[in-house]
Amino acid sequence: MSKATIYDVAGAARVSLATVSRAINNPEKVKPETRERVLRVIEELGYKPNAFAKGLASRKSTTVAVLVPDMSRASIAEMMNGIADIARVYKYSIMLYILDNEESTEEEVLKEIIAAQVDGILYLNDEITTKQHEFLKMIQNEHQIPIVLSNTVFHESDEIPSVSIDYEKAGYEITKKLIDEGRENIYMVSTVRKYMVNDLKEKGYLRAMDEARLAPQIMRTSGRISVNTEHFNEYFRNHKVDGVIAVRDSIAVSFINVARMNEVRIPEDIGVCGFQNTKYARLSRPNLTCVDVPIYDIGAVSMRVLTKLMNQETLEERMIMLEHDVMERGSTKSEEQEK
Amino acid sequence: MSKATIYDVAGAARVSLATVSRAINNPEKVKPETRERVLRVIEELGYKPNAFAKGLASRKSTTVAVLVPDMSRASIAEMMNGIADIARVYKYSIMLYILDNEESTEEEVLKEIIAAQVDGILYLNDEITTKQHEFLKMIQNEHQIPIVLSNTVFHESDEIPSVSIDYEKAGYEITKKLIDEGRENIYMVSTVRKYMVNDLKEKGYLRAMDEARLAPQIMRTSGRISVNTEHFNEYFRNHKVDGVIAVRDSIAVSFINVARMNEVRIPEDIGVCGFQNTKYARLSRPNLTCVDVPIYDIGAVSMRVLTKLMNQETLEERMIMLEHDVMERGSTKSEEQEK
DNA sequence: CTGAAAGCGCTTACAG
DNA sequence: CTGAAAGCGCTTACAG
16 A cells, blocks of 8 residues: 555556646645546555655655653653644654763764754753854754754854743742742752753842842752752751752652651741642642743744744744743642642 | 765765765675775765665665654653664664644554654554554554564564563562552552553452452542542542552552541551652652563663564564562551652 | 666656 | 656666
């Protein structure tokens, strides 16, 4: 069945292969009767165009590359769902490239991607550096391949379009919330590794603390549960603290567990907030107050933006920020204990 | 740079394009000197073969399709990491197909996959039915495309190779563990939806209960946290229970939360076990005893098996079962409270 | 060991 | 609106 070629269709429909090609790709250029005849034959024969021949002849692949650092991060996996749903609507296939920060460098992978002749690239690596950003710009300009940064922001320029939320604002809001509860020794628990969006969260935190004339304190942790435990234990035994904002839900939950082990009451003694609103936030006790990041939407919108770019459309906005919410739950004073 | 074609290389190296092709694909058929000359030119020109032309001429794509039901399931995301790492080693690209159980049916997606001319398919949809299995066999036989089921088993036949763990045995072992603690009213909390591997877990549970002459009780839940809460609350208020085995960690954690809300002590009053050993298991209090499924390895091995198949090698074993462990933690009596 | 040439299955100006 | 033909950039028998 997948044996049928465009020649078979042309023969059976008594037209030339050029007409078959047009009936598929430019229906308006074919007389309705012929078009229908051709389409009927296509149906009968179960004809599917050979993607390679099509790609070779047209120089288009209707394929996009998605570059991710690590699929097991919940946010990235969920973003993929949004990307895939929109990709399907616009008939794009997805080539997945996962970085295994060992053997091959990101640059090599990007070269592979170029060689694969994708029509566009979705870049989900949040640890983007200036150097990487330069390389991406080179690809965008020299190879004319559109790129969109998903849930990744590169504050210094909008030359490469991005889709995310306003993390600085979110960081500010969530900090403000703890301040409004009367907390004074509020810590931000961020990561050792330099993620761009965590940087923004920190900025928002600093702004809120500054405004309230409170001393900001940023602690950096690895993100690995086992390491965190020791780290938290030691750190907070020697520090006064009544508020904690973690850059990721799982880190916040980790902290809550350690705190409770030390007989600290949440939210009475310490108010705790996270970022993302993952399943972790709802499985923790108490439920975690956190910034609700519309991660599926970020994926979907990025893909949509990329289709526009691949279609030569110009964007009205090159740094797109979606709306976010703050989920108030039991780990802060709003006592809205969820089920 | 990506403009260079095989003609440019041939010209610069003063050989025919056939020789360039051989130098790349069958180095042993080319005299060492010429080969090196060609390779040097390739390097200089930054030549990358055009994947479409190559695919069209050779009828091979060095691409595999990975079909998943939903990327946001932690097990699937982690499996992708294993798949991608091995795919890279063997130079295969990955086309990702995520089912959005709305518009397009699985059959349509599979047809798309065939049209894309992938060399092999990794099938990660655990809700496989007999009908779907038949369709897969048709693809395997009629289109000669190798398929491997990853973390999915179809007990009735091994016509399509699979890689997983022995879920029946794992179900048996974990049940046995609760029985050995002296528990008698042990429930299995499974899903409403029919996942093949959950079926196997249930079988193992039933065997252990039967052996111990205890009455098995299987409760089915949706897997959604909010629904579970009500469900658990109602159910367990009216039933005597001292042991719970959930088919997924997150369901187990959900149960623990509800139980503690009802002043039930874990593990004293009820011993709780899960499956998978995800982050949920380590973020829960108490830490969750569970079957440790080597999910990254399942992904890696499936991909490795697929490469063998694509290489026409015959498999020694068509139903591969990797080893698993049982992580004993605080939610059962072994009191090994982890950090 | 190397080259000339056909062919893979499409798209797309160019005529008509 | 339709067809003939060139061309996309490779691979692979077939000769030599």
